[in-house]
Amino acid sequence: MKSIKIKRPGGLENLIVTEQDAPKPGKGEILVRWHATSLNFHDYLVAKGLIPVFDNRIPMSDGAGEILALGENVSEWEVGDKVMSLFFPNWMDGLPSLKKTMPISGETLDGYLTEMSVISANSVTAIPKGYSFAEAATLPCACLTAWRGLVVEGKIKAGDKVLIEGTGGMSIFGLQLAKAAGARIFATTSNSEKAERLKDLGAEAVVNYKEDPKWGKTINRLSKGGVDHVLDVGGGSTMAQSIEATGMCGHISSIGILSGGRKGEITFPKLFFKHIRLTGIAVGSKKMQEEMVAAINVNGMKPIIDKSFGFEELAAAFAYQESGKHFGKIVLEY
Numbered sequence: 553m554k555s556i557k558i559k560r561p562g563g564l565e566n567l568i569v570t571e572q573d574a575p576k577p578g579k580g581e582i583l584v585r586w587h588a589t590s591l592n593f594h595d596y597l598v599a600k601g602l603i604p605v606f607d608n609r610i611p612m613s614d615g616a617g618e619i620l621a622l623g624e625n626v627s628e629w630e631v632g633d634k635v636m637s638l639f640f641p642n643w644m645d646g647l648p649s650l651k652k653t654m655p656i657s658g659e660t661l662d663g664y665l666t667e668m669s670v671i672s673a674n675s676v677t678a679i680p681k682g683y684s685f686a687e688a689a690t691l692p693c694a695c696l697t698a699w700r701g702l703v704v705e706g707k708i709k710a711g712d713k714v715l716i717e718g719t720g721g722m723s724i725f726g727l728q729l730a731k732a733a734g735a736r737i738f739a740t741t742s743n744s745e746k747a748e749r750l751k752d753l754g755a756e757a758v759v760n761y762k763e764d765p766k767w768g769k770t771i772n773r774l775s776k777g778g779v780d781h782v783l784d785v786g787g788g789s790t791m792a793q794s795i796e797a798t799g800m801c802g803h804i805s806s807i808g809i810l811s812g813g814r815k816g817e818i819t820f821p822k823l824f825f826k827h828i829r830l831t832g833i834a835v836g837s838k839k840m841q842e843e844m845v846a847a848i849n850v851n852g853m854k855p856i857i858d859k860s861f862g863f864e865e866l867a868a869a870f871a872y873q874e875s876g877k878h879f880g881k882i883v884l885e886y
């Protein structure tokens with residue numbers, strides 16, 4: 553079986569194809585034949601060496617595949633079941649803790665850019681009905697994050713106003729989930745063609761965040777008093793405007809640090825005089841993933857896949873992600 557491994561110190565030229573024997577599942581474990589993964593910004597940071605990992609780490613936190621064999625004492629799955637990975641393989645339910653969230657797929661543990669691997673039978677969920685492996689592989693990181701921000705923490709309801717920022721994988725899932733909940737959608741992008749696509753998908757107003765540096769104020773005006781939910785993807789580069797965009801008692805999910813937004817300044821009175829709730833979000837638990845799958849099985853939502861690459865094309869896929877041309881998710885199928 554083939555795997556891709558990262559040679560230290562990382563970098564797209566240090567993603568190496570390796571061959572090894574297929575492993576056998578032990579007690580409580582399953583052997584999975586992985587067929588697809590999808591790209592997240594986190595995977596990009598790991599592959600580039602910007603999040604350092606052990607030598608020979610298998611990258612990619614998302615995986616979807618089929619169970620090939622069961623170890624002893626596995627009763628919840630059958631051979632042939634289609635499953636997808638968890639970003640945090642140890643976070644089953646309840647509040648996060650360091651113990652539950654230190655093991656991270658594709659970072660502190662091996663990920664899923666491998667033809668096969670053995671994992672705990674607890675560390676997967678079923679994929680939504682009718683989904684291909686590529687479609688399922690888009691969900692565990694990006695969709696679960698948007699789901700948690702809007703549904704679990706934000707408690708979204710019909711008629712709420714939602715701001716999604718940019719057109720990456722997580723944000724487009726945010727748009728789709730908001731639409732399924734009957735919410736009104738506001739969006740930002742740096743690209744006029746993408747703005748048209750956002751409108752086609754149901755955004756009622758789209759602002760170009762490069763042309764309008766005070767886009768938060770503009771969204772506040774267009775939404776007549778500010779939005780109820782923001783999925784913030786830029787941290788230091790977007791949070792001040794996300795706060796401007798938010799209305800009284802709104803909820804901001806702090807999700808990302810795009811455009812160099814690791815640090816930044818905000819004006820605190822704007823946060824507290826609007827009684828804004830700010831939640832730091834790092835993906836979610838297995839229980840949240842199961843609930844998200846249950847919702848998708850009812851609402852029929854399908855991911856928007858921009859482009860698909862082959863197993864050995866990870867570097868090309870990341871280069872494409874780097875270009876920022878994509879709208880929605882980028883996948884690898886094998």
Ligand SMILES: NC(=O)c1ccc[n+]([C@@H]2O[C@H](COP(=O)([O-])OP(=O)(O)OC[C@H]3O[C@@H](n4cnc5c(N)ncnc54)[C@H](OP(=O)(O)O)[C@@H]3O)[C@@H](O)[C@H]2O)c1
Nearest residue numbers: 593697718719720721722741742808809810811833834835
């Ligand atoms: N905390 C978590 O659990 C979690 C989970 C998933 C993702 N994330 C984070 O969320 C962010 C997005 O992730 P992703 O995987 O969806 O990335 P992605 O697919 O690579 O998204 C890239 C897109 O983001 C947009 N963008 C870049 N800078 C922006 C800015 N200053 N304002 C608004 N949009 C901007 C651009 O959209 P346009 O081309 O339309 O301008 C770009 O195409 C990343 O920071 C990632 O680390 C966090």
